[in-house]
Structures are given as C-alpha cells and as structure tokens.
Amino acid sequence: xxxxxxxxxxxxxxxxxxxxxxxxxxxxxxxxxxxxxxxxxxxxxxxxxxxxxxxxxxxxxxxxxxxxxxxxxxxxxxxxxxxxxxxxxxxxxxxxxxxxxxxxxxxxxxxxxxxxxxxxxxxxxxxxxxxxxxxxxxxxxxxxxxxxxxxxxxxxxxxxxxxxxxxxxxxxxxxxxxxxxxxxxxxxxxxxxxxxxxxxxxxxxxxxxxxxxxxxxxxxxxxxxxxxxxxxxxxxxxxxxxxxxxxxxxxxxxxxxxxxxxxxxxxxxxxxxxxxxxxxxxxxxxxxxxxxxxxxxxxxxxxxxxxxxxxxxxxxxxxxxxxxxxxxxxxxxxxxxxxxxxxxxxxxxxxxxxxxxxxxxxxxxxxxxxxxxxxxxxxxxxxxxxxxxxxxxxxxxxxxxxxxxxxxxxxxxxxxxxxxxxxxxxxxxxxxxxxxxxxxxxxxxxxxxxxxxxxxxxxxxxxxxxxxxxxxxxxxxxxxxxxxxxxxxxxxxxxxxxxxxxxxxxxxxxxxxxxxxxxxxxxxxxxxxxxxxxxxxxxxxxxxxxxxxxxxxxxxxxxxxxxxxxxxxxxxxxxxxxxxxxxxxxxxxxxxxxxxxxxxxxxxxxxxxxxxxxxxxxxxxxxxxxxxxxxxxxxxxxxxxxxxxxxxxxxxxxxxxxxxxxxxxxxxxxxxxxxxxxxxxxxxxxxxxxxxxxxxxxxxxxxxxxxxxxxxxxxxxxxxxxxxxxxxxxxxxxxxxxxxxxxxxxxxxxxxxxxxxxxxxxxxxxxxxxxxxxxxxx
Amino acid sequence: xxxxxxxxxxxxxxxxxxxxxxxxxxxxxxxxxxxxxxxxxxxxxxxxxxxxxxxxxxxxxxxxxxxxxxxxxxxxxxxxxxxxxxxxxxxxxxxxxxx
Numbered sequence: 001x002x003x004x005x006x007x008x009x010x011x012x013x014x015x016x017x018x019x020x021x022x023x024x025x026x027x028x029x030x031x032x033x034x035x036x037x038x039x040x041x042x043x044x045x046x047x048x049x050x051x052x053x054x055x056x057x058x059x060x061x062x063x064x065x066x067x068x069x070x071x072x073x074x075x076x077x078x079x080x081x082x083x084x085x086x087x088x089x090x091x092x093x094x095x096x097x098x099x100x101x102x103x104x105x106x107x108x109x110x111x112x113x114x115x116x117x118x119x120x121x122x123x124x125x126x127x128x129x130x131x132x133x134x135x136x137x138x139x140x141x142x143x144x145x146x147x148x149x150x151x152x153x154x155x156x157x158x159x160x161x162x163x164x165x166x167x168x169x170x171x172x173x174x175x176x177x178x179x180x181x182x183x184x185x186x187x188x189x190x191x192x193x194x195x196x197x198x199x200x201x202x203x204x205x206x207x208x209x210x211x212x213x214x215x216x217x218x219x220x221x222x223x224x225x226x227x228x229x230x231x232x233x234x235x236x237x238x239x240x241x242x243x244x245x246x247x248x249x250x251x252x253x254x255x256x257x258x259x260x261x262x263x264x265x266x267x268x269x270x271x272x273x274x275x276x277x278x279x280x281x282x283x284x285x286x287x288x289x290x291x292x293x294x295x296x297x298x299x300x301x302x303x304x305x306x307x308x309x310x311x312x313x314x315x316x317x318x319x320x321x322x323x324x325x326x327x328x329x330x331x332x333x334x335x336x337x338x339x340x341x342x343x344x345x346x347x348x349x350x351x352x353x354x355x356x357x358x359x360x361x362x363x364x365x366x367x368x369x370x371x372x373x374x375x376x377x378x379x380x381x382x383x384x385x386x387x388x389x390x391x392x393x394x395x396x397x398x399x400x401x402x403x404x405x406x407x408x409x410x411x412x413x414x415x416x417x418x419x420x421x422x423x424x425x426x427x428x429x430x431x432x433x434x435x436x437x438x439x440x441x442x443x444x445x446x447x448x449x450x451x452x453x454x455x456x457x458x459x460x461x462x463x464x465x466x467x468x469x470x471x472x473x474x475x476x477x478x479x480x481x482x483x484x485x486x487x488x489x490x491x492x493x494x495x496x497x498x499x500x501x502x503x504x505x506x507x508x509x510x511x512x513x514x515x516x517x518x519x520x521x522x523x524x525x526x527x528x529x530x531x532x533x534x535x536x537x538x539x540x541x542x543x544x545x546x547x548x549x550x551x552x553x554x555x556x557x558x559x560x561x562x563x564x565x566x567x568x569x570x571x572x573x574x575x576x577x578x579x580x581x582x583x584x585x586x587x588x589x590x591x592x593x594x595x596x597x598x599x600x601x602x603x604x605x606x607x608x609x610x611x612x613x614x615x616x617x618x619x620x621x622x623x624x625x626x627x628x629x630x631x632x633x634x635x636x637x638x639x640x641x642x643x644x645x646x647x648x649x650x651x652x653x654x655x656x657x658x659x660x661x662x663x664x665x666x667x668x669x670x671x672x673x674x675x676x677x678x679x680x681x682x683x684x685x686x687x688x689x690x691x692x693x694x695x696x697x698x699x700x701x702x703x704x705x706x707x708x709x710x711x712x713x714x715x716x717x718x719x720x721x722x723x724x725x726x727x728x729x730x731x732x733x734x735x736x737x738x739x740x741x742x743x744x745x746x747x748x749x750x751x752x753x754x755x756x757x758x759x760x761x762x763x764x765x766x767x768x769x770x771x772x773x774x775x776x777x778x
Numbered sequence: 779x780x781x782x783x784x785x786x787x788x789x790x791x792x793x794x795x796x797x798x799x800x801x802x803x804x805x806x807x808x809x810x811x812x813x814x815x816x817x818x819x820x821x822x823x824x825x826x827x828x829x830x831x832x833x834x835x836x837x838x839x840x841x842x843x844x845x846x847x848x849x850x851x852x853x854x855x856x857x858x859x860x861x862x863x864x865x866x867x868x869x870x871x872x873x874x875x876x877x
Binding site for chain 2: 752753754755759760
C-alpha cells in the first residue's frame with residue numbers, strides 16, 4: 001500500500017524528454033522554497049526573498065525546458081496523429097476500494113500557462129525586492145507569494161481533479177494572506193475576507209461539479225481507460241463519448257462554471273476583485289495577470305469537453321458562459337470610467353478582459369481565448385507594475401489619479417513608455433499583442449454564430465480604448481497635481497510620528513531610514529523596478545506574433561503547439577498504452593480536416609478534444625474593430641482634454657446638472673449597488689430576520705415546551721422530595737457521607753489539583769493495566 | 779511486512795507524548811503532547827489495518843483525526859480564556875485545591 005507504482009504513458013513515436021517527464025518538479029520547487037522561507041527565512045541574509053526568487057527561477061527554467069521539448073514533440077508528430085499528453089501517475093492513497101492518484105498531465109495548454117505563470121512570478125518577485133524593501137512582514141510576504149505561485153503551478157500540471165482542487169484552494173488561501181498583508185488597516189483585512197468568502201461561494205460549485213463528474217463517469221472511465229473518474233483525461237473522453245446523460249453533464253458544467261465565476265471575477269461575483277487592490281501592488285499584478293483570476297478561465301479551458309457537450313457550444317447562438325462573459329465585459333468596462341484610483345481602473349479592466357476570455361470559450365473560440373490568457377498576462381502585469389512604480393517613486397504611495405498624479409511623463413520616461421505600450425496592447429491596436437488575441441476572439445465568436453456577442457465584444461473594445469485613454473491622460477498628461485507636483489500630504493508629518501491613521505496602501509509603516517522620495521519629488525524608479533517593466537513591455541509588444549493569424553497559417557504557432565488535436569484515438573487498453581490514431585478524418589470544404597469529435601459519437605475510439613472551428617482572417621473585419629478602437633482613443637482623448645485641462649464649462653459638472661446622467665453616474669459610482677445588495681440584503685438577512693426568527697422560535701416554541709415539561713416535573717419532584725428523598729435517601733446518604741468524609745481525608749493529598757500529577761497517575765494505572773493484560777494473555 | 783517498525787515508532791511517539799503531558803507546565807505544550815499521543819495511536823491503527831488488509835483501521839484513524847482537530851480547537855480556546863483571566867498558562871498555577 002505504501003509502495004508507489006509508476007505508470008508512464010508515452011507513445012514511442014512521439015519524442016519526449018527529461019523536462020517533460022519531470023514537469024511535476026515545477027510546482028514542487030516553489031513548495032520547497034516556501035518551506036525554507038517560512039522556517040529559516042528570517043535568518044537568511046536577504047530575509048528569505050532570495051529563496052523565493054531562486055525557486056521561481058528554477059520553475060521558470062524547467063518550464064522553458066518543458067516548453068521546448070513539447071514543441072519538438074509536436075513538430076515531430078505526423079499530420080493526423082493525436083499528440084498524447086505526457087502523463088505520469090503515482091498512487092497517492094487508497095481507502096477501501098477507492099484509489100486516489102496524483103500526477104502530471106502535460107499538454108499544450110499546461111505548457112503555455114506554466115511558462116506564463118513561472119515567468120510573471122519571477123519578474124514580480126524581483127520587483128517586490130525593491131517595492132517591499134523595509135516592510136515589516138517581508139519574509140512572510142515572500143513565503144506567501146511563493147506558495148501562491150506553487151498553487152497555480154500545481155493546478156496547471158494536475159492530472160486529476162483532486163490535485164486541481166488542492167492547487168485551487170492553496171491559491172484561495174494565499175490570496176487571502178496577500179490581500180490582507182497590511183492587516184493593521186481595517187479596510188485591508190475586510191477586503192481579504194471579502195475576497196476569500198466570495199471565492200469560497202464559487203468553490204462550492206467546484207466541489208459539487210467534481211463530485212457529479214466522478215459519480216457519473218467513474219464506471220465508464222475505469223472500464224474504457226483504466227483511470228478513475230477524477231482523471232481529467234478520463235472526464236474529457238467521457239464527455240465526448242456520447243455516453244453521458246445530457247442533464248447530468250449540463251448540471252456539472254453549470255456547477256463548475258459557478259466556480260469559474262467566483263475565481264475569475266465574473267458577474268455577479270466580480271465584486272471582490274477591485275477590493276483586492278488593498279494588497280501590495282506586486283500582489284495585484286500577479287493576481288490579475290497570470291494566477292488566481294486566470295484559474296477560472298483555465299478550469300473552463302481544461303475541462304472544455306464537459307462544457308462543450310454540456311452547453312452544446314457550436315450548436316446554439318447563446319449559452320450561460322457567453323451571457324455571463326458578455327455582461328462582465330460591458331459592466332466592468334463601464335465601472336472603469338468612474339474610478340479615480342489607478343489600480344481600480346486596471347482591476348475593472350482585468351474583469352472586463354476575463355469576460356472576453358470567458359465569452360471566447362463559451363462561443364467555441366478556445367485557441368484565441370487561451371492565447372488571450374497568454375498576451376493579457378504580459379501587458380496587464382506591466383500595467384500594474386507601472387502603477388506600482390508611480391506610487392513608489394512619484395505620488396508618495398497614493399493611487400489617486402485626480403489628486404496626486406498628472407504630467408508624470410516628464411519625470412518617469414521608462415514607466416511612461418512601458419505604460420503606453422501596454423495600454424495600446426490592451427486596447428488591441430495593431431501590431432501590439434492584444435490585437436492578435438482579442439480581435440481573434442471577437443472574430444471567432446461571430447464566426448461561430450454568436451452575433452450578438454460579437455457586437456458586445458466590439459462595444460467592449462471601444463470602451464476599453466476610452467477608459468484607458470482617460471487613465472493615461474490623468475496620470476501622465478496635463479499639469480502635475482498633489483504629490484506629483486511635489487506637495488506632501490498632511491499625513492506626511494504624521495509619518496515621522498508613526499501615527500496609525502495613514503494611507504491604506506502605504507507599505508512603510510513604520511518608515512525605514514533613508515526614505516528619499518519625500519524630499520526629491522517625482523523621479524524614475526530604480527533598476528529592480530524598471531527592468532521587469534521593460535521586459536514585460538517588450539513581450540506586450542512582441543508576444544502577439546506567436547499567433548499572428550493575419551500573416552497566414554505558418555504564423556499560427558500557438559494554434560499548432562497548444563490546441564489539442566481532435567482526432568479519434570483507438571480505445572486504449574486498460575494497461576494504459578494508447579494505440580495510434582485512426583485516420584478516418586475527412587476533408588471539409590475549407591480544406592481543414594474535420595474530425596467527428598464533439599459533433600457526433602466517435603466510433604471505434606475516443607476523443608480527448610472537440611473539433612474546433614476557426615474563422616478565416618479578413619482584413620476588412622479587422623479594420624472595423626481597429627477603427628472602433630481608434631474612435632475610442634480619439635473621442636476619449638478629446639473629452640479628457642476638454643474636461644480635465646481646459647475645464648470646458650459644458651462638461652464640468654455635467655452629472656450634477658443633468659438628472660439622467662447624474663443618476664447613471666451614481667449607479668456606476670455605487671458599483672450597480674451589488675455590494676449593497678450582498679452586504680445589506682443577504683448578510684443582514686442572515687444576521688437580522690433569520691437570526692431573529694431563530695431566536696423567536698427558541699424563545700417561544702422550544703422554551704414553551706421546556707417550561708411545560710419543567711412545571712410538571714417540578715410538581716412530581718416536590719412530592720418525591722417530601723416523601724422519598726427526605727426520609728429514605730437522606731438517611732442512606734448521611735451515613736455514607738460520613739464514611740466518604742473519612743475516606744476523603746485520607747485521599748486528600750492525592751487531589752493536589754496539579755494536572756501533571758493526575759496525568760502521571762492515569763498513565764501509570766494504564767501501564768499497570770496493560771501489564772496485567774499481557775500477563776493474563778501469556 | 780514492516781509492521782514492527784511502525785509499532786516501535788508509535789511506541790516512541792507515545793512515550794514522548796506521555797512525558798510531555800506529565801513534565802510540561804505550559805498548557806499549549808501539554809496540548810501538543812496530547813496530539814502526539816493521538817497520532818501514535820493513529821499510527822498503530824493504520825499499521826494494524828495494513829497488516830490485516832482491511833480499511834477499518836484507516837477509517838478509525840480518520841475519525842480520530844477529526845476528533846483531535848475539535849479537541850485542539852476546544853483546548854486552545856480554554857488556554858486562551860485561562861490566559862485572559864489569569865495572565866499565565868502554567869498549569870501548576872491553576873490549582874485552587876488545598877491538597
């Protein structure tokens with residue numbers, strides 16, 4: 001039972017390698033790093049931060065090695081061959097007849113997310129070296145950050161849903177720790193609790209979904225594939241086999257999607273994401289680009305066959321995923337217009353971009369959505385780190401664009417340039433990376449028959465361009481205001497007195513020696529901050545060319561490397577070695593090979609992935625979306641100049657004068673009253689009427705019964721007392737009392753009240769009893 | 779099988795636990811020692827379940843783990859309250875008896 005059996009499934013024809021075979025080390029390294037930091041971190045010369053950076057670098061090297069070997073594997077495969085994931089499975093534990101395994105399953109999706117997570121985590125850790133220098137919980141910060149990445153990496157390599165769930169929950173816990181890093185401020189710890197509980201609400205869906213899938217698929221997967229119903233491969237094949245009952249799989253898909261809604265901040269559970277800005281900026285950057293929020297999207301992409309079959313994705317014009325994704329795109333983008341906090345603008349922008357990914361997945365645009373995870377990670381991480389750089393070096397730890405920023409482009413040329421590049425990438429301007437992913441999503445959504453959602457996507461692109469222009473204008477253009485103009489906050493005097501009332505984002509409580517930026521005004525940040533920014537901006541500019549659809553098929557590398565091939569694989573024998581693909585794919589009119597996977601029941605074999613459709617690229621369609629984006633940029637720019645610099649009389653105070661606009665502004669400013677709904681209605685309902693009702697029930701019904709019973713027993717007891725107790729019992733008791741008293745006097749020294757003596761007596765008595773037992777038995 | 783080694787390890791753990799319960803004065807340390815004892819028992823249960831090839835012992839151990847978690851919760855809150863009332867968690871100072 002304790003011996004580990006090892007099953008390696010690699011088809012001989014496909015190349016593999018050490019990095020692919022040992023990809024399970026990628027999450028293990030940061031876990032070990034976490035243990036070292038937590039145990040010895042405070043004694044190390046750099047307070048444990050070096051272990052964090054080194055472990056992430058180790059993961060990055062392994063991920064890069066695995067990626068290059070995966071590419072060799074794909075390039076070496078035949079045209080219609082199914083590229084099997086590199087699977088290694090160990091027995092974890094077993095109880096009764098159930099066996100739980102742990103293992104890795106590395107395919108294209110896992111590789112692309114592994115590379116992104118390891119890369120962004122490394123850069124964020126390097127950035128944090130400078131950003132959090134002097135923080136009082138420096139070591140704990142790095143420990144939590146490392147474990148956080150480990151959770152995400154474990155979830156990505158997971159072969160089965162148990163490990164997936166484990167990684168998922170580790171991330172939930174670490175996000176709580178990191179968002180509430182400065183928990184001395186009440187607002188921060190409230191934000192951490194809110195994030196934790198909101199995500200937990202969704203997590204119930206994950207547990208339910210995993211359970212449903214296990215009980216529905218276990219029998220089939222054990223028979224056909226020899227794996228349990230927790231195995232992701234097993235579930236995928238089962239979902240496409242035509243076996244599952246459509247209601248069961250629909251309910252499972254909905255349950256899993258609820259988990260994705262919670263984790264990925266989709267409407268209506270998005271409210272925790274903007275509040276999560278209470279954490280240090282590197283945390284926001286990591287949380288919002290590559291880990292945590294991407295987990296929900298990753299869940300949908302990972303178990304795509306379940307959603308594909310459950311929601312009948314290519315057969316309908318709308319489904320739950322696209323509706324939620326579409327709503328999220330629009331409402332989050334609208335909220336970004338009324339924020340004054342630069343990080344909150346970026347937070348809502350993340351929510352909106354996650355809406356794009358969800359909508360893409362829901363409409364069958366799997367590859368563009370996964371590619372959008374890839375590009376979005378770079379430019380969003382860069383934007384957040386820019387915001388951190390500004391607050392660190394220019395605006396004196398303030399994130400308020402209206403009060404403390406403006407005109408910063410002259411002081412911070414590197415931050416400004418990287419910000420502009422990332423903003424253009426986010427808006428989807430050709431040839432920045434966002435164009436290649438976002439435009440593909442919109443294009444494919446329309447191609448697959450989801451026309452309404454294509455229009456929503458275009459409207460979202462317009463809004464994205466407009467709110468990012470507003471944020472850029474307020475931050476970098478116009479006249480410097482507040483801290484950016486060299487003014488000091490009133491609290492600044494309080495700094496030196498270590499007063500607790502303070503800017504919620506200030507990492508330096510208490511202040512360390514040599515804090516220079518108060519004296520020298522806005523300036524560019526140090527190299528530890530600007531180098532990660534430059535690396536990320538380069539990738540925000542260039543990463544789109546990895547899947548540049550406009551330049552023809554040879555440029556679509558991500559599609560070749562990542563998209564699972566939808567070919568019918570011969571049924572695997574139960575000892576786990578799959579045979580090669582059967583070549584019964586037929587050529588369609590588009591010249592692509594259409595496999596029956598996803599659309600009909602595969603005969604004589606299994607499918608692991610549905611056949612996806614790809615929209616042919618057309619410059620005319622791209623031109624429409626580019627024109628929309630440019631319109632957004634220009635209109636927003638003109639409005640910003642008129643409103644913020646020239647203070648146009650017609651625009652300033654418009655929301656106060658016009659009742660309809662004022663109402664709209666208040667509606668947005670209060671975030672659609674969703675927070676009010678959750679806190680005042682739902683929480684108060686449980687705390688108020690329901691609790692009061694329970695109290696009333698307790699007081700009147702239960703107590704009433706109790707009083708009646710008590711009254712009756714009292715009458716009976718009175719009689720018993722007078723006749724039996726006083727005469728019969730008391731006589732006996734008094735006699736025995738005297739005897740006991742004598743005995744008590746003798747035993748009094750033993751009752752010392754010292755617990756350890758009692759313990760010693762107890763154990764010695766037990767030892768004597770054990771001896772007696774042994775003697776009797778022999 | 780290796781049952782003997784498990785039993786020996788469990789016995790050692792048990793003895794350390796008993797020593798801790800008797801010799802330690804700090805309430806938290808005593809609670810930790812009790813945990814050791816419980817886990818020594820768990821180890822025995824699992825070792826015997828392995829030898830007998832039945833899952834009963836494992837099931838039992840799971841229950842023990844759950845109960846132990848509850849026990850630590852209650853125990854720590856007791857220690858906390860004792861500390862609030864008396865500003866000490868030394869068990870020897872708790873006695874109000876005269877014996």
